[in-house]
Amino acid sequence: MRAVAPDIDIQLCSVFVNSLVPHHHIEFDKKAQMHSPSSSNNMFTGKSNVWGNSQMTRLFILTLTIAGLQFTWGVEMSYVNVYLLSLGMSKSTISLVWAMGPLAGLVTQPVVGLLSDSCTSRYGRRRPFMVVGSLFVSLSLVTMAWATELSPILFFLNKSISTRVIAVFSVFLTDFSINTVQACCRALIVDILPASLQQAGNGWAARQTAVGHLIGYFLGFLNLVHITNGWMGDTQLKCLCVISSAALLLTVGITSMLTREQVLVKTEQHEPVTLKSVLSHTCGIFTTIFKTATTLPPRMKRIVSVQFFAWYGWFSFLYYSSTWIGEVYQRQHGGVDEDGDKVGKVGRIGSMSLTVFSVVSLIASFVMPFLATNTVFRYKPRLTSIWTGAHIVFSLAMFSTLYVGSVGAATAVIASCGYSWAITTWAPFALMGEEIHRLEGTPLPISQEINETDQLGPNSSATSDAKHTGVYLGIHNIAISAPQFVCTFVSSFVFFLLEGEGDGGRAIAVTFQIGGVMTLIAAYISRAL
Incomplete structure:
Protein backbone atom coordinates (compact mmCIF):
# COMPACT_ATOMS: atom_id res chain seq x y z
CA MET A 1 0.00 0.00 0.00
CA ARG A 2 0.88 3.59 -0.33
CA ALA A 3 3.36 5.16 2.17
CA VAL A 4 0.87 7.73 3.33
CA ALA A 5 1.20 6.72 6.68
CA PRO A 6 4.67 6.82 6.17
CA ASP A 7 5.66 3.32 5.78
CA ILE A 8 3.46 1.70 8.32
CA ASP A 9 4.19 -1.91 7.44
CA ILE A 10 7.69 -1.93 8.88
CA GLN A 11 7.18 -2.40 12.59
CA LEU A 12 7.21 -5.73 14.44
CA CYS A 13 7.29 -6.45 18.14
CA SER A 14 10.26 -5.09 20.09
CA VAL A 15 12.15 -3.95 16.98
CA PHE A 16 12.97 -0.58 18.48
CA VAL A 17 14.51 -2.06 21.60
CA ASN A 18 16.12 -5.18 20.23
CA SER A 19 18.02 -3.55 17.38
CA LEU A 20 19.85 -1.24 19.77
CA VAL A 21 21.98 -4.00 21.25
CA PRO A 22 25.52 -4.67 19.92
CA HIS A 23 25.72 -6.97 16.91
CA HIS A 24 28.17 -9.54 15.67
CA HIS A 25 29.68 -9.33 12.22
CA ILE A 26 27.59 -11.22 9.70
CA GLU A 27 27.64 -12.00 6.01
CA PHE A 28 24.42 -11.29 4.17
CA ASP A 29 24.61 -14.35 1.95
CA LYS A 30 20.99 -15.40 2.29
CA LYS A 31 19.61 -16.77 -0.92
CA ALA A 32 17.06 -14.31 -2.25
CA GLN A 33 13.48 -15.40 -1.85
CA MET A 34 11.04 -14.96 -4.68
CA HIS A 35 7.60 -13.61 -3.98
CA SER A 36 5.85 -15.07 -7.00
CA PRO A 37 4.18 -18.43 -7.23
CA SER A 38 6.80 -19.72 -9.59
CA SER A 39 9.71 -19.10 -7.30
CA SER A 40 10.72 -22.72 -7.15
CA ASN A 41 11.56 -22.71 -10.85
CA ASN A 42 14.05 -19.83 -10.64
CA MET A 43 17.82 -20.02 -10.29
CA PHE A 44 20.17 -17.36 -8.96
CA THR A 45 23.85 -16.63 -9.24
CA GLY A 46 26.16 -14.76 -6.89
CA LYS A 47 25.67 -13.68 -3.30
CA SER A 48 23.63 -10.94 -1.70
CA ASN A 49 25.57 -8.59 0.54
CA VAL A 50 25.88 -4.99 1.71
CA TRP A 51 29.10 -3.04 2.04
CA GLY A 52 30.22 -2.20 5.58
CA ASN A 53 32.51 -3.25 8.42
CA SER A 54 29.71 -3.64 10.96
CA GLN A 55 26.18 -4.90 10.98
CA MET A 56 24.87 -1.49 12.05
CA THR A 57 26.51 0.13 9.02
CA ARG A 58 25.05 -2.46 6.68
CA LEU A 59 21.55 -2.14 8.06
CA PHE A 60 21.82 1.65 7.84
CA ILE A 61 22.85 1.50 4.18
CA LEU A 62 20.24 -1.10 3.28
CA THR A 63 17.36 0.96 4.72
CA LEU A 64 18.65 4.43 3.80
CA THR A 65 16.30 4.73 0.82
CA ILE A 66 13.35 4.77 3.22
CA ALA A 67 14.57 8.03 4.78
CA GLY A 68 14.64 9.64 1.33
CA LEU A 69 11.14 8.34 0.58
CA GLN A 70 9.71 9.72 3.82
CA PHE A 71 11.39 13.08 3.22
CA THR A 72 9.66 13.21 -0.17
CA TRP A 73 6.35 12.10 1.27
CA GLY A 74 6.58 14.74 4.01
CA VAL A 75 6.98 17.49 1.40
CA GLU A 76 3.91 16.23 -0.42
CA MET A 77 1.81 16.08 2.77
CA SER A 78 2.92 19.52 4.00
CA TYR A 79 2.66 21.57 0.85
CA VAL A 80 0.47 19.97 -1.82
CA ASN A 81 -2.85 20.92 -0.19
CA VAL A 82 -1.80 24.55 0.28
CA TYR A 83 -0.30 24.65 -3.22
CA LEU A 84 -3.41 23.30 -4.95
CA LEU A 85 -5.57 25.70 -2.95
CA SER A 86 -3.41 28.57 -4.19
CA LEU A 87 -4.11 27.45 -7.76
CA GLY A 88 -7.82 27.99 -7.19
CA MET A 89 -8.89 24.42 -6.50
CA SER A 90 -11.51 23.81 -3.79
CA LYS A 91 -10.90 21.60 -0.77
CA SER A 92 -13.66 19.25 -1.92
CA THR A 93 -11.86 18.73 -5.24
CA ILE A 94 -8.46 18.33 -3.60
CA SER A 95 -9.81 15.62 -1.30
CA LEU A 96 -10.75 13.62 -4.40
CA VAL A 97 -7.21 14.05 -5.76
CA TRP A 98 -5.93 12.23 -2.66
CA ALA A 99 -8.00 9.18 -3.61
CA MET A 100 -5.21 8.37 -6.05
CA GLY A 101 -2.95 7.42 -3.13
CA PRO A 102 -4.58 4.10 -2.20
CA LEU A 103 -5.40 3.40 -5.83
CA ALA A 104 -1.73 3.80 -6.72
CA GLY A 105 -0.79 1.40 -3.95
CA LEU A 106 -3.36 -1.21 -4.90
CA VAL A 107 -2.35 -1.16 -8.57
CA THR A 108 1.36 -0.39 -8.51
CA GLN A 109 2.76 -2.61 -5.77
CA PRO A 110 1.44 -5.99 -6.99
CA VAL A 111 2.43 -5.20 -10.59
CA VAL A 112 5.89 -3.89 -9.68
CA GLY A 113 6.34 -6.85 -7.35
CA LEU A 114 5.70 -9.31 -10.18
CA LEU A 115 7.84 -7.42 -12.70
CA SER A 116 10.78 -7.12 -10.31
CA ASP A 117 10.46 -10.77 -9.27
CA SER A 118 11.03 -11.73 -12.91
CA CYS A 119 13.76 -9.17 -13.68
CA THR A 120 16.97 -10.78 -14.99
CA SER A 121 19.10 -7.61 -15.00
CA ARG A 122 22.75 -8.08 -14.04
CA TYR A 123 22.17 -5.36 -11.44
CA GLY A 124 19.59 -7.48 -9.61
CA ARG A 125 15.83 -7.53 -9.42
CA ARG A 126 15.00 -4.58 -7.16
CA ARG A 127 17.62 -1.90 -7.69
CA PRO A 128 16.79 -1.12 -11.35
CA PHE A 129 13.18 -0.40 -10.39
CA MET A 130 14.30 1.70 -7.41
CA VAL A 131 16.54 3.85 -9.60
CA VAL A 132 14.00 4.34 -12.38
CA GLY A 133 11.21 4.99 -9.88
CA SER A 134 13.25 7.61 -8.03
CA LEU A 135 13.99 9.39 -11.31
CA PHE A 136 10.25 9.61 -12.03
CA VAL A 137 9.57 10.84 -8.47
CA SER A 138 12.13 13.62 -8.94
CA LEU A 139 10.75 14.52 -12.36
CA SER A 140 7.17 14.68 -11.09
CA LEU A 141 8.06 16.80 -8.04
CA VAL A 142 9.97 19.33 -10.12
CA THR A 143 7.17 19.42 -12.69
CA MET A 144 4.61 20.08 -9.93
CA ALA A 145 6.65 22.94 -8.43
CA TRP A 146 7.17 24.58 -11.83
CA ALA A 147 3.63 23.92 -13.11
CA THR A 148 2.98 27.62 -13.74
CA GLU A 149 6.13 28.00 -15.84
CA LEU A 150 5.31 24.83 -17.79
CA SER A 151 1.67 25.76 -18.40
CA PRO A 152 2.33 27.11 -21.97
CA ILE A 153 2.96 23.48 -23.00
CA LEU A 154 -0.82 22.99 -22.89
CA PHE A 155 -1.35 25.94 -25.23
CA PHE A 156 -4.94 24.90 -26.03
CA LEU A 157 -5.99 25.65 -22.42
CA ASN A 158 -5.89 28.92 -20.53
CA LYS A 159 -3.01 29.38 -18.11
CA SER A 160 -4.87 28.70 -14.85
CA ILE A 161 -6.48 25.48 -16.09
CA SER A 162 -3.28 24.17 -17.68
CA THR A 163 -1.38 24.89 -14.44
CA ARG A 164 -3.90 22.86 -12.45
CA VAL A 165 -3.83 20.00 -14.95
CA ILE A 166 -0.03 19.80 -14.83
CA ALA A 167 0.05 20.04 -11.03
CA VAL A 168 -2.59 17.32 -10.52
CA PHE A 169 -0.95 15.04 -13.10
CA SER A 170 2.35 15.51 -11.28
CA VAL A 171 0.74 14.49 -7.98
CA PHE A 172 -0.62 11.35 -9.64
CA LEU A 173 2.77 10.49 -11.15
CA THR A 174 4.44 11.10 -7.77
CA ASP A 175 2.04 8.67 -6.08
CA PHE A 176 2.68 5.87 -8.57
CA SER A 177 6.43 6.45 -8.63
CA ILE A 178 6.78 6.52 -4.84
CA ASN A 179 4.90 3.23 -4.64
CA THR A 180 7.33 1.72 -7.15
CA VAL A 181 10.36 2.70 -5.07
CA GLN A 182 8.68 1.68 -1.84
CA ALA A 183 7.68 -1.77 -3.08
CA CYS A 184 11.21 -2.55 -4.23
CA CYS A 185 13.12 -1.15 -1.26
CA ARG A 186 10.87 -3.23 1.00
CA ALA A 187 11.46 -6.34 -1.12
CA LEU A 188 15.21 -5.63 -1.05
CA ILE A 189 15.23 -5.83 2.75
CA VAL A 190 13.42 -9.17 2.63
CA ASP A 191 15.74 -10.49 -0.10
CA ILE A 192 19.03 -9.45 1.48
CA LEU A 193 18.50 -10.15 5.17
CA PRO A 194 18.27 -13.64 6.68
CA ALA A 195 15.22 -14.45 8.79
CA SER A 196 17.10 -13.78 12.03
CA LEU A 197 17.77 -10.17 10.96
CA GLN A 198 14.33 -9.26 9.64
CA GLN A 199 13.29 -7.62 12.92
CA ALA A 200 16.54 -5.66 13.12
CA GLY A 201 16.11 -4.54 9.51
CA ASN A 202 12.54 -3.43 10.17
CA GLY A 203 13.70 -1.58 13.27
CA TRP A 204 16.21 0.39 11.22
CA ALA A 205 13.57 1.05 8.58
CA ALA A 206 11.36 2.51 11.34
CA ARG A 207 14.13 4.87 12.44
CA GLN A 208 14.81 5.94 8.88
CA THR A 209 11.10 6.75 8.57
CA ALA A 210 11.13 8.93 11.69
CA VAL A 211 14.37 10.68 10.72
CA GLY A 212 13.15 11.31 7.16
CA HIS A 213 9.98 12.92 8.46
CA LEU A 214 11.81 15.02 11.02
CA ILE A 215 14.34 16.38 8.52
CA GLY A 216 11.65 17.01 5.91
CA TYR A 217 9.37 18.93 8.26
CA PHE A 218 12.27 20.90 9.76
CA LEU A 219 13.50 22.01 6.34
CA GLY A 220 9.92 22.88 5.45
CA PHE A 221 9.86 25.23 8.45
CA LEU A 222 13.01 27.11 7.35
CA ASN A 223 12.80 29.98 4.85
CA LEU A 224 14.76 28.21 2.14
CA VAL A 225 14.31 30.96 -0.46
CA HIS A 226 16.07 33.41 1.85
CA ILE A 227 18.74 30.90 2.91
CA THR A 228 19.59 29.91 -0.69
CA ASN A 229 19.15 33.43 -2.08
CA GLY A 230 16.65 31.99 -4.53
CA TRP A 231 19.10 29.94 -6.60
CA MET A 232 16.99 26.78 -6.08
CA GLY A 233 13.78 28.58 -6.96
CA ASP A 234 11.76 31.63 -6.04
CA THR A 235 9.26 29.79 -3.80
CA GLN A 236 9.51 27.54 -0.76
CA LEU A 237 7.86 24.66 -2.64
CA LYS A 238 10.40 24.81 -5.46
CA CYS A 239 13.31 24.70 -3.01
CA LEU A 240 11.82 21.77 -1.11
CA CYS A 241 11.09 19.81 -4.29
CA VAL A 242 14.67 20.27 -5.49
CA ILE A 243 16.12 19.23 -2.11
CA SER A 244 13.77 16.25 -1.66
CA SER A 245 14.47 15.07 -5.22
CA ALA A 246 18.21 15.28 -4.62
CA ALA A 247 17.83 13.50 -1.25
CA LEU A 248 15.87 10.64 -2.78
CA LEU A 249 18.29 10.20 -5.66
CA LEU A 250 21.22 10.30 -3.22
CA THR A 251 19.77 7.74 -0.80
CA VAL A 252 18.67 5.40 -3.59
CA GLY A 253 22.08 5.80 -5.22
CA ILE A 254 23.97 4.95 -2.01
CA THR A 255 21.83 1.89 -1.30
CA SER A 256 22.04 0.71 -4.91
CA MET A 257 25.81 1.15 -5.24
CA LEU A 258 26.71 -0.41 -1.90
CA THR A 259 24.30 -3.34 -2.11
CA ARG A 260 24.74 -6.44 -4.24
CA GLU A 261 21.81 -8.66 -5.11
CA GLN A 262 21.73 -12.17 -6.43
CA VAL A 263 21.01 -12.20 -10.15
CA LEU A 264 18.07 -14.14 -11.50
CA VAL A 265 19.20 -16.54 -14.22
CA LYS A 266 16.89 -16.94 -17.16
CA THR A 267 16.25 -20.65 -17.80
CA GLU A 268 13.89 -22.68 -19.92
CA GLN A 269 11.47 -22.80 -17.01
CA HIS A 270 11.58 -19.01 -16.63
CA GLU A 271 8.11 -17.67 -17.28
CA PRO A 272 8.06 -14.50 -19.41
CA VAL A 273 6.12 -11.58 -17.98
CA THR A 274 3.19 -10.61 -20.16
CA LEU A 275 0.22 -8.34 -19.67
CA LYS A 276 -1.93 -11.43 -19.19
CA SER A 277 0.37 -12.87 -16.50
CA VAL A 278 0.50 -9.52 -14.68
CA LEU A 279 -3.31 -9.27 -14.63
CA SER A 280 -3.66 -12.92 -13.63
CA HIS A 281 -1.10 -12.55 -10.83
CA THR A 282 -2.73 -9.36 -9.49
CA CYS A 283 -6.23 -10.86 -9.58
CA GLY A 284 -4.91 -13.99 -7.87
CA ILE A 285 -3.45 -11.91 -5.04
CA PHE A 286 -6.75 -10.18 -4.31
CA THR A 287 -8.78 -13.37 -4.71
CA THR A 288 -6.65 -15.12 -2.11
CA ILE A 289 -6.77 -12.14 0.22
CA PHE A 290 -10.56 -11.79 0.11
CA LYS A 291 -11.12 -15.54 0.54
CA THR A 292 -8.90 -15.54 3.61
CA SER A 447 6.48 -9.48 26.40
CA GLN A 448 9.42 -11.69 25.46
CA GLU A 449 12.65 -9.75 25.24
CA ILE A 450 14.83 -11.13 22.44
CA ASN A 451 18.55 -10.66 22.17
CA GLU A 452 19.26 -10.55 18.48
CA THR A 453 22.88 -11.40 18.96
CA ASP A 454 21.78 -14.88 19.97
CA GLN A 455 20.33 -15.38 16.50
CA LEU A 456 23.26 -14.21 14.43
CA GLY A 457 26.09 -16.07 12.87
CA PRO A 458 26.90 -18.12 9.79
Missing part, protein backbone atom coordinates in the same frame (compact mmCIF):
# COMPACT_ATOMS: atom_id res chain seq x y z
CA ALA A 293 -10.52 -12.38 4.96
CA THR A 294 -13.86 -14.19 5.35
CA THR A 295 -12.29 -16.81 7.61
CA LEU A 296 -9.95 -14.73 9.77
CA PRO A 297 -9.45 -15.90 13.37
CA PRO A 298 -11.49 -13.79 15.85
CA ARG A 299 -8.56 -11.91 17.41
CA MET A 300 -7.01 -11.05 14.06
CA LYS A 301 -10.43 -9.93 12.79
CA ARG A 302 -10.66 -7.50 15.73
CA ILE A 303 -7.19 -6.12 15.00
CA VAL A 304 -8.15 -5.52 11.37
CA SER A 305 -11.43 -3.88 12.43
CA VAL A 306 -9.62 -1.56 14.81
CA GLN A 307 -7.23 -0.54 12.04
CA PHE A 308 -10.08 0.27 9.66
CA PHE A 309 -11.72 2.74 12.04
CA ALA A 310 -8.46 4.16 13.41
CA TRP A 311 -7.00 4.88 10.00
CA TYR A 312 -10.03 6.87 8.92
CA GLY A 313 -9.03 9.37 11.58
CA TRP A 314 -5.37 9.24 10.69
CA PHE A 315 -5.89 9.88 7.00
CA SER A 316 -7.83 13.08 7.66
CA PHE A 317 -5.07 14.19 10.04
CA LEU A 318 -2.20 13.38 7.69
CA TYR A 319 -3.82 15.07 4.70
CA TYR A 320 -5.08 18.26 6.28
CA SER A 321 -3.12 19.00 9.48
CA SER A 322 -0.64 21.35 7.82
CA THR A 323 -3.40 23.22 5.97
CA TRP A 324 -5.47 23.47 9.18
CA ILE A 325 -2.62 25.08 11.12
CA GLY A 326 -2.07 27.57 8.31
CA GLU A 327 -5.73 28.52 8.32
CA VAL A 328 -5.75 28.89 12.11
CA TYR A 329 -2.81 31.25 11.71
CA GLN A 330 -4.67 33.31 9.13
CA ARG A 331 -7.74 33.48 11.38
CA GLN A 332 -5.59 34.56 14.34
CA HIS A 333 -3.58 37.20 12.45
CA GLY A 334 -6.11 38.28 9.87
CA GLY A 335 -4.22 36.88 6.88
CA VAL A 336 -0.68 36.23 5.72
CA ASP A 337 1.70 39.15 5.23
CA GLU A 338 4.05 37.57 2.73
CA ASP A 339 4.72 39.12 -0.65
CA GLY A 340 5.00 36.65 -3.50
CA ASP A 341 4.97 33.32 -1.65
CA LYS A 342 1.85 32.84 0.44
CA VAL A 343 2.12 29.08 -0.09
CA GLY A 344 5.61 29.07 1.43
CA LYS A 345 4.52 31.09 4.46
CA VAL A 346 1.50 28.88 5.22
CA GLY A 347 3.55 25.74 4.55
CA ARG A 348 6.31 26.82 6.93
CA ILE A 349 3.77 27.44 9.70
CA GLY A 350 2.38 23.93 9.23
CA SER A 351 5.85 22.41 9.03
CA MET A 352 6.81 24.00 12.34
CA SER A 353 4.01 22.16 14.14
CA LEU A 354 4.70 18.93 12.27
CA THR A 355 8.36 19.16 13.31
CA VAL A 356 7.26 19.15 16.96
CA PHE A 357 4.92 16.27 16.11
CA SER A 358 7.85 14.31 14.64
CA VAL A 359 10.06 14.92 17.68
CA VAL A 360 7.35 13.66 20.05
CA SER A 361 6.75 10.66 17.79
CA LEU A 362 10.46 9.82 17.60
CA ILE A 363 10.85 9.94 21.39
CA ALA A 364 7.72 7.85 21.98
CA SER A 365 8.83 5.28 19.39
CA PHE A 366 11.85 4.48 21.57
CA VAL A 367 10.30 4.87 25.02
CA MET A 368 6.99 2.99 24.66
CA PRO A 369 8.36 -0.25 23.14
CA PHE A 370 10.97 -0.28 25.92
CA LEU A 371 8.28 0.05 28.60
CA ALA A 372 6.23 -2.73 27.01
CA THR A 373 9.17 -5.18 26.94
CA ASN A 374 11.30 -4.03 29.85
CA THR A 375 12.51 -6.32 32.62
CA VAL A 376 13.73 -3.44 34.79
CA PHE A 377 10.54 -1.85 36.09
CA ARG A 378 7.88 -3.70 38.07
CA TYR A 379 5.06 -2.20 36.02
CA LYS A 380 4.80 -3.40 32.43
CA PRO A 381 1.75 -2.05 30.55
CA ARG A 382 -0.11 -4.41 28.22
CA LEU A 383 0.37 -3.60 24.57
CA THR A 384 -3.38 -3.64 23.92
CA SER A 385 -3.88 -1.12 26.75
CA ILE A 386 -1.22 1.16 25.26
CA TRP A 387 -2.92 0.95 21.87
CA THR A 388 -6.37 1.70 23.30
CA GLY A 389 -4.98 4.67 25.22
CA ALA A 390 -3.37 6.03 22.05
CA HIS A 391 -6.77 5.96 20.30
CA ILE A 392 -8.34 7.91 23.15
CA VAL A 393 -5.56 10.53 23.16
CA PHE A 394 -5.93 11.00 19.40
CA SER A 395 -9.73 11.26 19.62
CA LEU A 396 -9.56 13.92 22.34
CA ALA A 397 -7.08 15.88 20.23
CA MET A 398 -9.37 15.73 17.20
CA PHE A 399 -12.41 16.83 19.22
CA SER A 400 -10.49 19.86 20.50
CA THR A 401 -9.61 21.18 17.03
CA LEU A 402 -12.92 23.03 16.58
CA TYR A 403 -12.17 25.13 19.67
CA VAL A 404 -8.55 26.02 18.88
CA GLY A 405 -7.98 29.73 18.28
CA SER A 406 -4.20 30.16 18.13
CA VAL A 407 -1.21 28.58 16.44
CA GLY A 408 0.29 27.73 19.83
CA ALA A 409 -2.77 25.74 20.84
CA ALA A 410 -2.92 24.11 17.40
CA THR A 411 0.73 23.09 17.71
CA ALA A 412 0.03 21.54 21.12
CA VAL A 413 -2.84 19.51 19.63
CA ILE A 414 -0.68 18.31 16.73
CA ALA A 415 2.20 17.48 19.08
CA SER A 416 -0.03 15.33 21.29
CA CYS A 417 -0.90 13.27 18.22
CA GLY A 418 2.80 12.43 17.88
CA TYR A 419 2.46 10.05 20.83
CA SER A 420 -0.52 8.28 19.26
CA TRP A 421 1.25 8.10 15.90
CA ALA A 422 4.25 6.33 17.44
CA ILE A 423 1.92 3.71 18.95
CA THR A 424 -0.09 3.39 15.73
CA THR A 425 3.01 2.58 13.70
CA TRP A 426 4.16 -0.04 16.20
CA ALA A 427 1.49 -1.72 18.33
CA PRO A 428 -0.86 -3.19 15.66
CA PHE A 429 2.04 -4.67 13.71
CA ALA A 430 3.45 -6.21 16.87
CA LEU A 431 0.04 -7.70 17.66
CA MET A 432 -0.31 -8.99 14.10
CA GLY A 433 3.14 -10.55 14.30
CA GLU A 434 2.29 -12.25 17.58
CA GLU A 435 -0.99 -13.58 16.21
CA ILE A 436 0.60 -14.86 12.98
CA HIS A 437 3.30 -16.71 14.93
CA ARG A 438 0.63 -18.20 17.21
CA LEU A 439 -1.46 -19.40 14.26
CA GLU A 440 1.55 -20.91 12.53
CA GLY A 441 2.61 -22.80 15.66
CA THR A 442 5.66 -20.63 16.53
CA PRO A 443 4.40 -18.33 19.28
CA LEU A 444 6.39 -15.20 20.02
CA PRO A 445 4.94 -13.41 23.06
CA ILE A 446 4.95 -9.65 22.94
CA ASN A 459 25.31 -21.25 11.25
CA SER A 460 21.98 -19.64 12.00
CA SER A 461 19.11 -21.69 10.63
CA ALA A 462 16.22 -19.46 11.61
CA THR A 463 13.45 -19.70 9.10
CA SER A 464 9.88 -18.54 9.01
CA ASP A 465 7.08 -21.06 9.11
CA ALA A 466 4.41 -18.40 8.57
CA LYS A 467 2.98 -19.85 5.38
CA HIS A 468 0.18 -17.31 5.20
CA THR A 469 2.02 -14.28 6.54
CA GLY A 470 1.84 -12.40 3.25
CA VAL A 471 -1.91 -12.98 2.94
CA TYR A 472 -2.60 -11.90 6.53
CA LEU A 473 -0.49 -8.76 6.13
CA GLY A 474 -2.18 -8.09 2.80
CA ILE A 475 -5.57 -8.13 4.51
CA HIS A 476 -4.15 -5.88 7.22
CA ASN A 477 -2.87 -3.40 4.63
CA ILE A 478 -6.22 -3.33 2.84
CA ALA A 479 -7.90 -2.55 6.16
CA ILE A 480 -5.53 0.41 6.46
CA SER A 481 -5.97 1.66 2.89
CA ALA A 482 -9.73 1.14 2.47
CA PRO A 483 -10.74 3.95 4.87
CA GLN A 484 -8.67 6.34 2.76
CA PHE A 485 -11.27 6.06 0.00
CA VAL A 486 -14.09 6.60 2.49
CA CYS A 487 -12.27 9.53 4.09
CA THR A 488 -11.65 11.33 0.80
CA PHE A 489 -15.30 11.20 -0.28
CA VAL A 490 -16.70 12.12 3.15
CA SER A 491 -14.20 14.99 3.45
CA SER A 492 -15.13 16.18 -0.03
CA PHE A 493 -18.79 16.30 0.99
CA VAL A 494 -18.00 18.14 4.25
CA PHE A 495 -15.90 20.73 2.42
CA PHE A 496 -18.63 21.17 -0.19
CA LEU A 497 -21.10 22.03 2.59
CA LEU A 498 -18.91 24.07 4.94
CA GLU A 499 -15.90 25.59 3.24
CA GLY A 500 -15.88 29.27 2.41
CA GLU A 501 -13.64 32.30 2.32
CA GLY A 502 -11.78 32.66 5.58
CA ASP A 503 -13.42 29.77 7.42
CA GLY A 504 -10.32 29.66 9.62
CA GLY A 505 -9.91 25.90 9.37
CA ARG A 506 -13.37 25.10 10.77
CA ALA A 507 -14.34 22.87 7.83
CA ILE A 508 -11.15 20.85 8.32
CA ALA A 509 -11.84 20.72 12.08
CA VAL A 510 -15.20 19.08 11.35
CA THR A 511 -13.48 16.38 9.28
CA PHE A 512 -11.05 15.91 12.18
CA GLN A 513 -13.95 15.45 14.60
CA ILE A 514 -15.53 12.83 12.35
CA GLY A 515 -12.16 11.07 12.44
CA GLY A 516 -12.20 11.37 16.23
CA VAL A 517 -15.54 9.57 16.38
CA MET A 518 -14.19 6.76 14.18
CA THR A 519 -11.11 6.46 16.39
CA LEU A 520 -13.30 6.17 19.49
CA ILE A 521 -14.99 3.20 17.82
CA ALA A 522 -11.50 1.75 17.27
CA ALA A 523 -10.73 2.25 20.97
CA TYR A 524 -13.93 0.45 21.97
CA ILE A 525 -13.11 -2.55 19.76
CA SER A 526 -9.48 -2.70 20.89
CA ARG A 527 -10.59 -3.09 24.53
CA ALA A 528 -11.67 -6.64 23.70
CA LEU A 529 -8.23 -7.71 22.47
